Amino acid sequence: MADKDEGGIKMVIGVVSEPGEDANQFVFVTPDDTELKTGEFVKYEASVELEHEREIKEKKRRIFARVINREQCRGFPDRFMSNPDVPPKLVARKLGISSEETDLYRIKAVVIGYYDERLNDFTNPRIVPNPGTEIELATNDELEEFLTEASSDAGGTALIGELLHRSPGETEISLPIDAFTSTHLSILASTGSGKSYTAAVIAEEMMKPDSKAAMLIIDPHGEYGTLKEIEERNQDIFQDADEGYSPSVQIWSPEDIKIQISELTQSDLFSILDNPSDAQEQVLSEAWDNLQNKDNEYISLEEIKEECASVGDSMDLESSARALDWRLEKALNRDLFHHSKHISLSSNQNERGLLRPGQCTVLRLDTMGLRDQQMLTTVLLRKINQARIEAEKGRESELDFPVFVMLEEGHRFAPADGSARSLGVLSTILSEGRKFGVGIGIISQRPSKIDDDVLSQCKTQIIMQIKNPNDQEAVRRSVEGVGEDLLSELPGLTPGQAVVSGDSVNTPFLCRIRERHTEHGAESLETTRIWREEWQKLDREPDGLAEPEVEEGTEDRDETL
Template sequence: MIVGMIFGEVGYSSFNFVVNKNYNLQKGEYVKVNHEVYGWVLAQVTSLRRYNEMYSLSVITGESVPREDASERIIAFAKVIGYLDDRGMLKSPKIPFKPGEKVYKADAELIRRTLKLEKRRGAYLGLLEGHNIPVYLNVNKLVQKHISVLAKTGAGKSYTVGVLVEELLEKKVPVVIIDPHGEYSSLKEPNQNPKELELMGKFKISPKGYENVVEYTPNPGVNPQCDRKLALDITKLSINDFLEMLPGKVSDTQKGILFEALKVVRSYGKFTLKDLIDVIQEHESKGKWNLITNLEMLKDSKIFEGPPVTPADLVKRGQASIINLRGVAPEIQELVVARLSKEIFEDRKLGKIPPLLFLIEEAHNFAPERGFGTKSSSHILRTIASEGRKFGMGLCVVTQRPARIDKSILSQCNTQIILKVTNPNDLRAISQSIEGFTSELEEEIKQLEPGIALIVGDVVEQPIFVNIRVRKSRHGGASVEVVKEPKKKKVEGKSWIWRIFSKI
């Protein structure tokens, strides 16, 4: 279908065209031009303007008379994406387009081939914005090369991540989800939101609840619906792990006591935190008391109580494991993330568990940028970001504060899924961590509508805007959190920290 004609002075990387009167062209739409040398070249409409000769400056000031048939015209500006050469490589034209050349609506096949979109395979995230073309992303590239999902609160991060998890579940890729707000258990239930059900036809999907979703929590009191209590394995901790974990300062003498006591309890084979404390109690040095207080705090958190959850429990083909941290003190949340990510990474390196995606919501809390505090989980997450892909452990970091997350982690993510961002510091952090990120894209991100994501990185040939599909399962985000999150529990969490620091 012809949508317009190129006019004026024309280059090879962009062109202006007059839009046909009967065609309702939209910003973002893909168009094609048959170039005399290169054949079909794909371009994208990046802006539209209205022009009416009747109201041109010279007519208004009386300096000229308009033609009799003068009327309103739409003028479009299109940026050239390129053409495919004989080997299927995307190339940019070097010879300008001809004025007078016809501009056509790009067909799905050309768009798909030029943008290297998978056909029917991969993770189905939604439709190419402005087109009815499904976007499937290569699952291997997505998972192994790390993903960041960035946007302000309420822009649709968790919703999009929910869509991604649904797709990974269908492809049998194991996912472990660090879920500080308890938003993901709703993956088990089919979507029944009437507005979203109406949209399912457009996306060609139907409601579905996922059975193979197992929910763990360190705090079953606050989250009684969870399938299993999360307990960490104390026997796997090295002396350094203990030192990193203890909330108070530990002197050299105390380190010595701890070292000796660990040797004793290790000789038992299996041991508990209580066994360790009992052995330290026997020690003669006065220094032991501070150590005991520290360990008692850890014991109070009950995080080492019960049968430990192993990487093999969490990482199984076709299973999503949710670590629900709702109502858990921040220090314990960090400890959980640090321990689980470390144990999973170790077992993955040894090939004991299948390749997986380790997904972290509110990731800035677990790996903050320098100057925003240090967390026990930062170090291991940085290691996974730089080495995980070699061993088949993909990371997906989700955050509303790109400026506050560790920059080395952000820049190791090869796929960015970006929804609306307006904070200038966050925009700067995004543009600094992504190669070739243009100021035009920055402008676009500020104006994105909810549910529309910009996808950038290795998984796509060119940055694309995707209308994220509705979820098959229920979204447990935002509204649920506000209604269900009992404020009291949060305070309880805080008071735990307060207890530690007030006692030491």
């Protein structure tokens, strides 16, 4: 039914038949050959009242709408289709029906609105098209221009992929980096659906010359090490010879990371000690306050134990102080803690630091226990947030630039049951970080296990395949503005497909994530191949055991025995 091509001329694909069930919905009829699917974008023209120089005038505007349902309204009679041996075209001929005209579809669409250049967003005219209005397919150029805020963004953009319902290469989708780093990002998906892959795509984009991001990835499973290839591969993508820009990717392991004991808070200590008694808390609290008041730059484990012993004596709580002694020894006498070494936040000429513009640092925590991961993240995020507050208030600070932190397995650090030490500082940053230049990206395969407030504070969402009903419900509770039509798509998405919504886009849409420039580091093991190779190694040896080595000169003796 399309009567023109897309070369700037109308592409009529259907005609409005009636209003829909809701105020913003309408129904149009189209032949099957358009293949309109849920999530596709259409448009029509309508007169809209606009304020112009304090006068209300009508003006023709392009009104965009999204397809939310599709159902057949004319087809072959069911009773003739019950026999699979009878071809449909034969049935049509017997009935005197043209087989070329048997398929008509009713398409339900919801009005998005017209694009308002002043607002850089869609404005809903709150009217639906009249019956008989011609419906056109939205062009690729219009969708690239209007779907996200990237077109008007003066800063860097992140090319994440292309519109799912258009042919590959037709409609590229970019997100404005300023928008999602300041209002926070969540990437939610079932295992194997591409959440880590998508996060790495965003990291690649943020390391390009247009952004030069200061970025930290907290990596509990060691999945992001291949981002190191940014330094070596695709130099035409990541480097800028004119500016002399070349991105840096630092991979830090637990051996590189120390928490300075003086950076802990009193409540951190109580958490590390794992449920100390009231008397022990009383002794430790007094001892810690005394050490803080001494204004020592460093605090050692021995100093804490000595101060606890002194406080215990003065408070007649010697037994509690002695019990604290071995608890403190067990908690703090480990590689993670040190009296003077610490994590330097910012790089300089003399010291390797965690963050600087043009650097992505990956903290690999795969050899660290969960509680240590949570404690390290707590101290680190608190330091980053405090440094950014100092910088924004014009005080001396380690971080004179904004930072973006991505947390893989976000449910570990902000669990719904509130059990993680890191939840408090994450909640603070998510609610206040926009003012101070600390952005957070939460990546998780279990949305239902993330604290609802934390998830709802992530104002840009990339949601991939989710089959678990509890996780689907968590997304419904926490993600605003995504229609039920798109949420119903989540179980059927294939790896690499996503619903993108939130503050960085003007309306939700379905996207196909682009291919990475670097290798993916979170692929599943090729289990059967490894089994076969190991079997072949063992099969070369009798009973899977190597022949024992025989000492020289003992062969004859063994035979005589």
